Amino acid sequence: MFQEKKTLFIPGPTPVAPGLLRATSRPVINHRGPEFHELFQRVRSSLGKLFHTQGKVFILTGSGTSAMEAAVANTISPGDKVLVLVGGAFGERWAKLTEAFGAQVERLAYPWGTAVCPDRVREALAKDESIKAVFATQNESSTGVANDIEAIAKARGDHPALLVVDAVSSFGAMELDMDGWGVDVAATASQKCLMMPPGLALVAFGQRAWQAASDAKAPRFYLDLRQYDAFADIGETPFTPNVHLCFALEEAVGMLEREGQQAARDRHLLMRNMVRAGLAALGLELLVKDEKAASPTVTAVLGGDLDIPRFRRIAEDEFGCVLSGGQGQLKTTTFRIGHMGYMLPVDMVGLLAVIELALVRAGKSVEFGQGVKAAQQVLLEEV
Numbered sequence: 001m002f003q004e005k006k007t008l009f010i011p012g013p014t015p016v017a018p019g020l021l022r023a024t025s026r027p028v029i030n031h032r033g034p035e036f037h038e039l040f041q042r043v044r045s046s047l048g049k050l051f052h053t054q055g056k057v058f059i060l061t062g063s064g065t066s067a068m069e070a071a072v073a074n075t076i077s078p079g080d081k082v083l084v085l086v087g088g089a090f091g092e093r094w095a096k097l098t099e100a101f102g103a104q105v106e107r108l109a110y111p112w113g114t115a116v117c118p119d120r121v122r123e124a125l126a127k128d129e130s131i132k133a134v135f136a137t138q139n140e141s142s143t144g145v146a147n148d149i150e151a152i153a154k155a156r157g158d159h160p161a162l163l164v165v166d167a168v169s170s171f172g173a174m175e176l177d178m179d180g181w182g183v184d185v186a187a188t189a190s191q192k193c194l195m196m197p198p199g200l201a202l203v204a205f206g207q208r209a210w211q212a213a214s215d216a217k218a219p220r221f222y223l224d225l226r227q228y229d230a231f232a233d234i235g236e237t238p239f240t241p242n243v244h245l246c247f248a249l250e251e252a253v254g255m256l257e258r259e260g261q262q263a264a265r266d267r268h269l270l271m272r273n274m275v276r277a278g279l280a281a282l283g284l285e286l287l288v289k290d291e292k293a294a295s296p297t298v299t300a301v302l303g304g305d306l307d308i309p310r311f312r313r314i315a316e317d318e319f320g321c322v323l324s325g326g327q328g329q330l331k332t333t334t335f336r337i338g339h340m341g342y343m344l345p346v347d348m349v350g351l352l353a354v355i356e357l358a359l360v361r362a363g364k365s366v367e368f369g370q371g372v373k374a375a376q377q378v379l380l381e382e383v
């Protein structure tokens, strides 16, 4: 079997748009020279529009977790109380990270596969004026749940806590109106909906959060955003940036601008609807039952009696489609499908055909075409 072509249907890294890959093969330039200065300023100002903030956007060399760590290190002091919304592996990551920085962490746990209820956030905050920050996950990639960040921000009301959001697997595919909603910090990464290779992280600080950055006492050096801010004035980063990924980032932002933010969101919703309809038609059980909470970028499927590792191996080795396993407490009971970034809705038709084939090869009785047909019907209603 030809093993050279594999398509990633995993929740990141995602397929890289060819134009962005080409950008990564340009000759390197001086990261302290005028060409980089101009590129850096252009990209930062475009990113401000994507985050919808008048605040500061920082470009870091690292994965999404480095942006999350920068968010924590620059807002928290040891001993601060924080409220962490935990309904999956990435909510748990916020909890571990804030604990590592010495925060007193209160976990607001909600069942994996459901969205957090904003009223519970309101109640938890009402009990404690001293909570410094709420840490939330916009798109919980381990469960395929999209949380309503606008509603969480509203639930905070007049409470002074900062709202810090992991937008790693949603940025570019879900709305995030930082200033309009009152989100103080948002973190994301290059290898998801931005269609880029892994390696860049972005973190945006609104005005209130920037004030907190100068008050925060957490020890930090590489991720001390005050240094990044000082260098940003001259179009540089304090440490050598990944110049090639900055080239690609400019192209990625251009692609999103040309498509339009709303159109990109609609495309992801359509892909989600096609995948959910196709899987349901095949009799597979979706983890997220509530349509409103279903992520536009990743869908988790309960395997039931399916031998998930074998099914995934067949999908990949025999049909060239890479699917993801489960994560955390869902590791052995679910598989996940990423439908994010450089993908078209019509790609979901091929994906469902592969899922049908792999199910049959893994020993399930499936009527060919049922999943494909359901997805096609959803697509036809939209075109």
Ligand SMILES: Cc1ncc(COP(=O)(O)O)c(C=O)c1O
Binding pocket: 011, 012, 063, 064, 065, 066, 090, 137, 139, 140, 141, 142, 166, 167, 168, 169, 189
């Ligand atoms: C929601 C979410 N948060 C955080 C991360 C961590 O990102 P990284 O692996 O780039 O550090 C991921 C990665 O899958 C994610 O999906």
